[in-house]
């Protein structure tokens with residue numbers, strides 16, 4: 001008996017040691033498998049949230065505006081907007097795009113009266129900030145519009161975009177089309193820099209009224 005006890009103790013110790021090693025190994029394996037599973041789940045979550053934040057882009061969007069003048073043309077807007085005869089005015093003065101969008105701006109003007117740029121605003125007869133540095137006027141690409149033919153501008157200083165809009169020929173419309181890429185998120189005021197309004201400087205009335213010769217472009221991130 002005196003020799004048996006130590007040997008059985010040794011045996012039990014050995015069994016215990018084996019059990020500890022096996023169970024320990026199992027534990028590590030379980031932990032490793034759980035860790036890997038967690039990692040895979042986290043990666044999958046990251047992928048899901050990343051793809052949720054990124055709808056199919058880049059995309060091309062078109063924003064259409066009109067420049068209306070006179071009571072007849074703006075009549076349908078008077079009731080819904082300001083209740084007074086107040087032209088000229090841009091339609092669709094507030095619009096939103098996304099960062100990365102290629103934006104096609106299409107402006108059709110009914111205004112036949114030029115409003116030449118004066119003083120420091122003469123520089124707004126140049127096309128700025130568009131793809132290729134051009135706009136088309138009734139389909140013909142141009143980089144500038146002669147100052148004495150400018151009737152309005154569509155200018156977004158915060159984006160560096162400037163589109164001079166020439167006066168339409170009598171009884172006609174003129175259509176300006178340009179493309180730009182929205183690169184920075186934010187809300188940017190646009191305005192017309194041609195003195196097409198009222199008052200001594202022709203910068204009053206619609207020129208000073210949000211929704212007429214000024215509005216906002218929102219670029220969503």
Ligand SMILES: [Cu+2]
Nearest residue numbers: 152192196213
């Ligand atoms: Cu104007």
